[in-house]
Amino acid sequence: MTATMETLIGLVNRIQRACTVLGDYGGEGGTSLPTLWEALPSVVVVGGQSSGKSSVLESIVGRDFLPRGSGIVTRRPLVLQLHKTEPGGQDYAEFLHLPKKKFTDFALVRNEIQEETDRMTGKTKQISPVPIHLSIYSSNVVNLTLIDLPGLTKVAVEGQPESIAADIENMVRSYVEKPNCIILAITPANQDIATSDSIKLAREVDPTGERTFGVLTKLDLMDKGTNAIEVLEGKSYRLQHPWVGLVNRSQADINRNVDMIAARRKEREFFATSPDYGHLASKMGSEYLAKLLSKHLESVIRAQIPGMTSLINKAIDELEMELDHLGRPVGIDAGAQLYTILELCRAFDRIFKEHLDGGRPGGARIYGVFDNQLPAALAKLPFDGHLSFQNVRKVVSEADGYQPHLVAPEQGYRRLIDSSLNYFRGPAEASVDAVHFLLKELVRRSISETQELSRFPALRAEITAAANAALEGFREDGKKTTLRLVDMESSYLTVDFFRRLPQEWEKGGNPGVNAASAAADRYSEGHYRRIASNVVSYIGMVSQTLGNTIPKAVVYCQVREAKQALLDHLYIQVGKKQAKELAELLDEDPALMERRQQCIRRLELYKSARNEIDSVSWAR
Numbered sequence: 086m087t088a089t090m091e092t093l094i095g096l097v098n099r100i101q102r103a104c105t106v107l108g109d110y111g112g113e114g115g116t117s118l119p120t121l122w123e124a125l126p127s128v129v130v131v132g133g134q135s136s137g138k139s140s141v142l143e144s145i146v147g148r149d150f151l152p153r154g155s156g157i158v159t160r161r162p163l164v165l166q167l168h169k170t171e172p173g174g175q176d177y178a179e180f181l182h183l184p185k186k187k188f189t190d191f192a193l194v195r196n197e198i199q200e201e202t203d204r205m206t207g208k209t210k211q212i213s214p215v216p217i218h219l220s221i222y223s224s225n226v227v228n229l230t231l232i233d234l235p236g237l238t239k240v241a242v243e244g245q246p247e248s249i250a251a252d253i254e255n256m257v258r259s260y261v262e263k264p265n266c267i268i269l270a271i272t273p274a275n276q277d278i279a280t281s282d283s284i285k286l287a288r289e290v291d292p293t294g295e296r297t298f299g300v301l302t303k304l305d306l307m308d309k310g311t312n313a314i315e316v317l318e319g320k321s322y323r324l325q326h327p328w329v330g331l332v333n334r335s336q337a338d339i340n341r342n343v344d345m346i347a348a349r350r351k352e353r354e355f356f357a358t359s360p361d362y363g364h365l366a367s368k369m370g371s372e373y374l375a376k377l378l379s380k381h382l383e384s385v386i387r388a389q390i391p392g393m394t395s396l397i398n399k400a401i402d403e404l405e406m407e408l409d410h411l412g413r414p415v416g417i418d419a420g421a422q423l424y425t426i427l428e429l430c431r432a433f434d435r436i437f438k439e440h441l442d443g444g445r446p447g448g449a450r451i452y453g454v455f456d457n458q459l460p461a462a463l464a465k466l467p468f469d470g471h472l473s474f475q476n477v478r479k480v481v482s483e484a485d486g487y488q489p490h491l492v493a494p495e496q497g498y499r500r501l502i503d504s505s506l507n508y509f510r511g512p513a514e515a516s517v518d519a520v521h522f523l524l525k526e527l528v529r530r531s532i533s534e535t536q537e538l539s540r541f542p543a544l545r546a547e548i549t550a551a552a553n554a555a556l557e558g559f560r561e562d563g564k565k566t567t568l569r570l571v572d573m574e575s576s577y578l579t580v581d582f583f584r585r586l587p588q589e590w591e592k593g594g595n596p597g598v599n600a601a602s603a604a605a606d607r608y609s610e611g612h613y614r615r616i617a618s619n620v621v622s623y624i625g626m627v628s629q630t631l632g633n634t635i636p637k638a639v640v641y642c643q644v645r646e647a648k649q650a651l652l653d654h655l656y657i658q659v660g661k662k663q664a665k666e667l668a669e670l671l672d673e674d675p676a677l678m679e680r681r682q683q684c685i686r687r688l689e690l691y692k693s694a695r696n697e698i699d700s701v702s703w704a705r
């Protein structure tokens with residue numbers, strides 16, 4: 086039974102120390118890492134200043150070692166782990182922050198607590214939530230973890246901030262509100278229980294009283310004729326656990342250097358011979374309190390093991406997932422680095438292609454350019470103005486000079502068509518540009534969607550730059566090709582179109598209109614309107630052709646090329662790099678590296694905690 090109890094409490098002690106080594110002491114820090122600390126049970130001593138907290142702690146330990154003084158002495162939580170050793174050995178203490186040093190002089194322990202407190206808070210009266218860890222090894226203790234907190238106070242004394250009372254209460258509350266915390270609520274017997282700060286706080290966080298132990302100190306200081314029977318028998322204030330009364334050393338005892346052994350003897354005698362408390366003697370005193378706590382702690386831990394195991398397993402899963410997400414560290418040799426970089430380029434390219442192929446959104450917008458923007462731009466070309474009656478007359482007259490044309494104004498047609506075709510250059514280039522920007526946007530999106538890349542800002546920039554440079558090349562090619570399509574339209578006109586035009590001047594136009602009137606008509610407004618309308622319908626035909634061929638050219642030069650050749654461009658770019666430059670590409674964001682380190686350490690904690698729990702579970 087004892088063996089089990091020691092194993093269980095020893096387990097919690099080891100996990101608690103591991104937590105602190107790895108920076109896990111609950112809530113603080115905002116690291117959003119899972120915390121094990123808060124799942125561990127502990128005993129927290131709570132009480133007003135001078136209520137006798139230090140005295141209770143010391144008498145449970147059987148040693149004098151806590152700093153004393155007026156005002157706030159305890160300004161950081163003290164996590165006190167008691168380890169029972171075989172009888173015969175020397176008692177000693179060890180601080181977690183001084184791992185190699187064994188203290189056998191407990192007066193030096195007291196000094197070290199003071200100095201370590203000042204190291205964190207300076208010589209101010211400020212408080213800090215970072216705990217000091219102290220282990221005490223002795224044959225006279227039971228395995229127990231106790232946490233000493235600053236005493237609750239009502240008013241700030243000189244040199245303390247006004248908020249000190251609230252600060253302390255908040256810190257104490259942050260410990261006692263945890264469901265795994267066993268509260269040792271200290272009240273001096275010479276104070277009215279109804280005004281006890283510790284009971285008030287305990288009731289607030291533990292209304293049913295299942296984890297609160299009421300401790301009444303200074304029973305020897307009660308006025309003659311009064312006693313605390315009502316409280317000790319649970320009649321004044323009911324808790325689930327029995328109240329324990331104590332008699333610690335008075336200030337006079339301390340001044341006279343009454344040692345702990347003598348103090349305990351005196352306490353036993355007090356109860357054994359007391360007319361008031363004789364019947365309760367076996368359930369009073371610091372030794373009884375220590376055993377009671379230890380036993381309770383054991384049952385609490387036993388009940389918590391399954392929950393702790395599942396919490397640990399869940400946290401391990403979460404951390405592994407986050408590490409996968411952050412990416413594992415990259416090898417340091419150039420080969421491994423090049424391999425990693427090429428892998429990352431491939432990962433990016435895969436996502437980029439998915440966008441183009443419709444597996445991810447964004448690619449369809451390219452077809453929006455062809456289906457909407459290009460046709461709309463073509464429809465908006467200002468042919469109405471360009472092919473107005475006046476302009477047509479002007480161009481046609483200039484082309485033919487003084488000699489009026491004999492059949493059709495061939496030169497005029499050519500000039501009108503050529504100058505109209507020029508208008509198509511705009512939409513052609515605009516289509517190329519629009520697709521170019523969409524592709525660039527897809528590169529940007531793909532980069533940010535490539536999880537594996539998120540940790541390498543330099544490589545991300547490099548891939549972006551190389552991809553954009555490649556897209557720039559594709560754009561050049563796209564422009565050249567689409568403009569060439571336009572040029573091709575003006576270099577050779579579709580002869581059939583003109584052959585099929587009604588030759589109204591040869592046929593004589595309307596029946597009954599004679600040749601003379603036809604000749605007159607040649608220079609009439611109707612004549613030029615007919616020319617304009619012929620050119621318009623020719624241009625309409627060209628517009629339809631280009632509406633079909635420009636998208637083909639754009640897809641061929643830009644989209645298809647981006648899909649097929651982007652990766653090659655990236656490879657070429659990376660291939661030019663020296664080993665040193667490759668390493669630089671894999672430089673990571675320091676914050677991310679720090680986070681990875683934190684996760685790795687926390688993972689270690691959980692794995693070792695799991696092993697500890699496993700070994701205890703098997704030992705049972």
Ligand SMILES: Nc1nc2c(ncn2[C@@H]2O[C@H](COP(=O)(O)OP(=O)(O)OP(=O)(O)O)[C@@H](O)[C@H]2O)c(=O)[nH]1
Binds near residue numbers: 132
């Ligand atoms: N006679 C008598 N004196 C006690 C008893 N318990 C504590 N004292 C005295 O009360 C004073 C305060 O005790 P501490 O143990 O220092 O109290 P504390 O709650 O730790 O006080 P702070 O650290 O100042 O918050 C000391 O002088 C103790 O000797 C007791 O049961 N009987």
